[in-house]
Amino acid sequence: MNAPTEGQLALAAQLARGGQRGEGAITHVEAAAYTSAARHAAEQAGIFARQPLVIAPSALLPEANMAVPHDGFGKPLLLARDKTGQAHVFLNVCRHRGTRLVEGCDAVKAPRLVCPYHAWSYALDGSLVGLPRADTFPGLDKAAHGLRRLPTHEAGGLIWFAFDAAADFAEADTLARDFEAFALAGQHLFRRRTHDVRANWKLIMDAFLEGYHIQRLHAGTIAPFFKDGVSTADSIGPHQRSAVGREAALAALSSSDWATLRGAITYTYQMFPGAVLVVSPDYINLMVLMPQAADRVLVEDFMLIPEPPATEKARAHWEKSWELLDGGVFAAEDFRACELGQQGLASGALDRLTLGTLERGIRQFHDAVEARLAAVPPPQDP
Structure with a gap:
């Protein structure tokens, strides 16, 4: 303890x-x-x-390459943990034609998330990693078409996010010291x-x-x-x-x-x-x-x-x-x-x-x- x-x-x-x-x-x-x-x-x-808003415990994403759709805050969101273990909150929207990327509310585990409409695919860090018939999108900068990431901060066993790019997560780190005493992250x-x-x-x-x-x-x-x-x-x-x-x-x-x-x-x-x-x-x-x-x-x-x-x-x-x-x-x-x-x-x-x-x-x-x-x-x- x-x-x-x-x-x-x-x-x-x-x-x-x-x-x-x-x-x-x-x-x-x-x-x-x-x-x-x-x-x-x-x-x-x-x-x-x-x-800054608490959205979930870290335990919701216990492994790398996991994602969970989330609609509770009025916009389609996607909680994800990439292959390195970093947590992200994205808009759950494909950057091609705006289709919801992942449906439902249950966790999914996969190295890539594939849009159900035209099969554009994204790594769990939000980067665009593949699209069918890439030759028909001449000059497309894949690096500029990753999922829209919202400010995200994981500390002490909780995942926080914000809609405002200027949000300050310093108090989340202060609270995290208390939560570490309870081993919340584990x-x-x-x-x-x-x-x-x-x-x-x-x-x-x-x-x-x-x-x-x-x-x-x-x-x-x-x-x-x-x-x-x-x-x-x-x-x-x-x-x-x-x-x-x-x-x-x-x-x-x-x-x-x-x-x-x-x-x-x-x-x-x-x-x-x-x-x-x-x-x-x-x-x-x-x-x-x-x-x-x-x-x-x-x-x-x-x-x-x-x-x-x-x-x-x-x-x-x-x-x-x-x-x-x-x-x-x-x-x-x-x-x-x-x-x-x-x-x-x-x-x-x-x-x-x-x-x-x-x-x-x-x-x-x-x-x-x-x-x-x-x-x-x-x-x-x-």
């Missing part, structure tokens, strides 16, 4: 002292932030089109599933920015594992890092041994704008949020485990954990609560939402959203 960072140890030490105290004042978030079509358009233009992808949630994407982020709901919403599932209110959090740029102590291991919170602390703490990383990494003691969930409308978001959940199951008993163990968390806690409880919240906000019953002192992470997140929208004039609702 890798060494923890100072920040991770600091959160553990604060948990050992009882966690953060519920101090401060009540704050509010305008209901329109979740329901306005104009706000959704502004967030797409001012945040998702500009910010995890095995056990399962992935995309949920279509009828709620604003920020309601999903809100749910993972506070522990106030755990004993209430999750009373029948994971609540018994945690002590109410024993949590703490801090920030890495616009990203947040939180920790919750597990009820059965509270005495271990004062330990200096990283393996002991890992068994006592669930760490969660809320990566701005829309990704969540939940690090349980024995497995990891990455959720990537892809807003589709003011009241709809796709959430792709990846479950990562230390190694491929070696036995049927091991596989059954991980299947049980997967269904408990992805199908039960996340889908049936967190996401369903967000959908019910969206329905309530759409009714107009509330002008604003009220946040208590255990929900300060939500306040910080919305402040970060507002700060990035400030320079972008929002479009008007029709």
Whole structure:
């Protein structure tokens, strides 16, 4: 197991002292932030089109010469790992006549990707390597006709990309130091599933920015594992890092041994704008949020485990954990609560939402959203 960072140890030490105290004042978030079509358009233009975005764990592409189509962010994308092991995010579009190069959503493994229309072929680094009847394209510069690559950065077991050529991935490297402590880059992808949630994407982020709901919403599932209110959090740029102590291991919170602390703490990383990494003691969930409308978001959940199951008993163990968390806690409880919240906000019953002192992470997140929208004039609702 890798060494923890100072920040991770600091959160553990604060948990050992009882966690953060519920101090401060009540704050509010305008209901329109979740329901306005104009706000959704502004967030797409001012945040998702500009910010570095997590798109997948490195484990989605465990071998060289692999590619996975991805349509969640509004454009046809292609994640690829070339023969040298480097990760890329391309537009999934042939440079000949604009045909979608790879269909579906499953991983493919091949040294070349061949367009289904005219069979132009590309290496996994995006370079054009072949075309039928090359003599009929006199003077064509193959080097200038590779796949369109978007800025891509792989660090600490996550693949990031951006639509903006000027995007800065420095904070991804800072987060990567934390993720190396969990050996995230060496995890095995056990399962992935995309949920279509009828709620604003920020309601999903809100749910993972506070522990106030755990004993209430999750009373029948994971609540018994945690002590109410024993949590703490801090920030890495616009990203947040939180920790919750597990009820059965509270005495271990004062330990200096990283393996002991890992068994006592669930760490969660809320990566701005829309990704969540939940690090349980024995497995990891990455959720990537892809807003589709003011009241709809796709959430792709990846479950990562230390190694491929070696036995049927091991596989059954991980299947049980997967269904408990992805199908039960996340889908049936967190996401369903967000959908019910969206329905309530759409009714107009509330002008604003009220946040208590255990929900300060939500306040910080919305402040970060507002700060990035400030320079972008929002479009008007029709």
